[in-house]
């Protein structure tokens with residue numbers, strides 16, 4: 015048996031040698047094991063995981079099919095670099111993923127190790143194919159931590175502070191977040207106003223014919239789980255098509271069943287990307303990503319323009335093949351939609367009960383719950399911190415986005431009983447906040463984004 019408080023001891027030792035740039039702090043736990051939607055720390059405390067390792071374990075922790083695929087492949091061949099020779103797992107995966115992509119016509123894929131490098135690859139292929147240099151992305155976006163993807167991101171100053179110059183040629187426009195809507199403004203007026211802001215660079219300094227791609231998360235993840243208003247998406251898409259600009263989407267967080275569809279872009283009928291990035295849950299959390307795009311775009315660069323020694327590694331590719339089997343055979347896309355409806359109903363009922371719940375957004379088993387000060391309607395970071403910490407104490411892992419949004423993204427295999435238990439925990443925390451019973455944790459200042 016581990017001694018009680020192994021969590022603290024291990025963390026204290028790790029802290030001596032671990033860069034604070036590499037962790038967003040939440041709870042002082044060291045995760046030891048996981049099964050389905052449950053995780054256990056080194057002291058044996060069990061939690062319902064409402065984060066799914068940042069949406070990277072949609073099939074749940076240690077899914078037996080995925081575990082077996084990894085073990086079997088590891089015993090045969092752990093690595094031979096796909097940069098030089100094909101391996102049977104990755105070779106099988108490529109056409110499978112290409113066929114799943116929401117892109118008509120011939121599609122090709124290229125492997126990476128992270129969502130970040132898949133987004134960098136989007137920039138490379140878009141520039142090569144169009145012969146244009148500019149990329150347009152959105153505030154509130156999180157595309158990753160490499161220079162290209164970080165430059166395209168716009169969610170926290172800590173991702174650009176002290177590290178410039180960033181990648182040249184990336185222009186950011188405001189994402190239409192619900193809290194930017196003015197009082198009494200209709201949805202149509204809001205869309206028109208934000209689209210005018212989108213157009214401003216194009217009308218003043220950014221020649222559309224020099225723009226290679228518009229890169230967007232159709233549903234922003236780290237930005238707060240926010241669906242792009244469909245009418246706005248339509249306008250941006252039309253503008254891209256009219257001007258020969260590639261329409262590129264980031265499906266790293268919201269893809270693979272998370273939104274109740276295979277891909278989040280499928281929540282926008284009639285809109286088809288030219289390029290997209292996939293990662294996180296692709297291999298159930300093993301490091302595998304992909305840039306996926308129309309064949310002619312993916313053929314615009316030659317050998318070595320997008321190779322990585324371990325990308326498409328046989329073990330990760332075996333995990334991905336098993337992951338796709340599980341998503342298909344266990345109907346996880348449909349499950350996400352069905353359980354997501356339950357979650358939507360639950361949070362809407364809570365919203366009716368508690369005036370500090372400002373807005374609830376749920377797309378599949380995937381939601382953002384804004385916590386606000388009822389007097390002002392503004393985001394309440396303190397209340398959010400109290401809530402998420404209390405939920406943690408009661409046995410579920412939930413974190414925040416943008417300080418005042420609860421992030422709800424359980425593994426898609428969560429059982430209905432586990433989900434009901436999570437709702438009971440969350441309701442208890444809400445009721446305790448309403449009764450003024452919750453205090454801030456001691457290290458509240460350090461927690462969160």
Ligand SMILES: Cc1ncc(COP(=O)(O)O)c(C=O)c1O
Pocket residue numbers: 068127128129130131133156157158159231235236264265266267268293294
């Ligand atoms: C939408 C989106 N794109 C890209 C990334 C970066 O992926 P990775 O952390 O695997 O590099 C993330 C990670 O959170 C993400 O949410």
